[in-house]
Amino acid sequence: MDVLYCFDERYNTQGYISIESVKRNINSNLNIYIIHNNPESFQNYFAKLKDSRTNLIIKKFANEEQIVFPNLNESHISEATYYRLFLSDYLDKNIKSIMYIDADAICLSDFSNEYNFITDQLSKSNYTIAAKSIPIENETNDDIKKRIGVGGRYFNAGVLFIDLAKWNNNDTKSSLIKKMKYLNEKIRYWDQDVLNSHFDGDYLELDKRLNFEANHANKHEIVQSNAYILHYIGSNKPWNLKQSLKFESSFYQNLCLEYLKKYHIVSNFRRGDLITLLSQILSLEVLKSKKLISYLKSSIFAIFLKK
Numbered sequence: 001m002d003v004l005y006c007f008d009e010r011y012n013t014q015g016y017i018s019i020e021s022v023k024r025n026i027n028s029n030l031n032i033y034i035i036h037n038n039p040e041s042f043q044n045y046f047a048k049l050k051d052s053r054t055n056l057i058i059k060k061f062a063n064e065e066q067i068v069f070p071n072l073n074e075s076h077i078s079e080a081t082y083y084r085l086f087l088s089d090y091l092d093k094n095i096k097s098i099m100y101i102d103a104d105a106i107c108l109s110d111f112s113n114e115y116n117f118i119t120d121q122l123s124k125s126n127y128t129i130a131a132k133s134i135p136i137e138n139e140t141n142d143d144i145k146k147r148i149g150v151g152g153r154y155f156n157a158g159v160l161f162i163d164l165a166k167w168n169n170n171d172t173k174s175s176l177i178k179k180m181k182y183l184n185e186k187i188r189y190w191d192q193d194v195l196n197s198h199f200d201g202d203y204l205e206l207d208k209r210l211n212f213e214a215n216h217a218n219k220h221e222i223v224q225s226n227a228y229i230l231h232y233i234g235s236n237k238p239w240n241l242k243q244s245l246k247f248e249s250s251f252y253q254n255l256c257l258e259y260l261k262k263y264h265i266v267s268n269f270r271r272g273d274l275i276t277l278l279s280q281i282l283s284l285e286v287l288k289s290k291k292l293i294s295y296l297k298s299s300i301f302a303i304f305l306k307k
Helices: 009-025 039-049 079-089 112-124 141-148 164-169 172-186 190-199 219-224 247-259 270-282 292-304
Strands: 002-007 030-036 054-060 097-101 105-107 129-133 155-163 229-231
Touching: 002 009, 002 079, 009 030, 009 039, 009 105, 009 247, 030 039, 030 079, 039 054, 079 097, 079 155, 079 164, 079 172, 079 190, 097 112, 097 164, 105 247, 112 129, 112 155, 141 172, 141 190, 155 164, 155 190, 155 229, 164 172, 172 190, 219 247, 270 292
Parallel strands: 002 030, 002 097, 030 054
Antiparallel strands: 097 155, 105 229, 129 155
């Protein structure tokens, strides 16, 4: 099985946890490719991930053309979101197909059969990618068409199956870069907008269990979903202090307790997060944590000792 990740230093921990979640659920041999802006910063995690059935290949992203990536002002987004547009520069030409997974998605169960089925379907079809369609918040179909030219379906790019033979034969990279430069200020959802504008509804539909949105579901829906991959879409991430004790975040934080031996908490707003922590303590919400002392230590460290 071939899997691709694209992230930078800001998402090293998340990428590590995501890869561990795939490894623990997939029993077959894995080739995991990572496109990263600073591979040296991931070396400690890289060493932990290597084993007899996991082949890890990490490639340094080189922006040789000095491309300026649009709309990177939001705090939870970095330029690494655009790296997948360049995947043909970093993957061996003999790889027939690959599955892309965002670093903010975790694997809950074995999707090997689905992987084999979808890659086979792609190879027999005229489609280059498989993805899951989603509605766009605060935008009608007419709005999306006017903004980026998409006239039909719109997909989330956090989990993709890619037929690399078609991708390379069609020189998809060049087309995507041209599209990105053309759209420029119209881009709202980063490379996802670019990909959607390029493919314009021409993709194989994925089962929602392969890209189940954690943030748009309640506890019952998540439990009943039988999801293969849980994706933390949007800015409400499970490592943010305000979200860290919510039910949907427990899947990520439990993995952190297992592999990091602690909670993973990130504080972007010191004063606001301190108020949140005090509120969690006074309301006894902190008792939702599996390991109270670990949670408090991780939260305080994130608030007061963040870089």
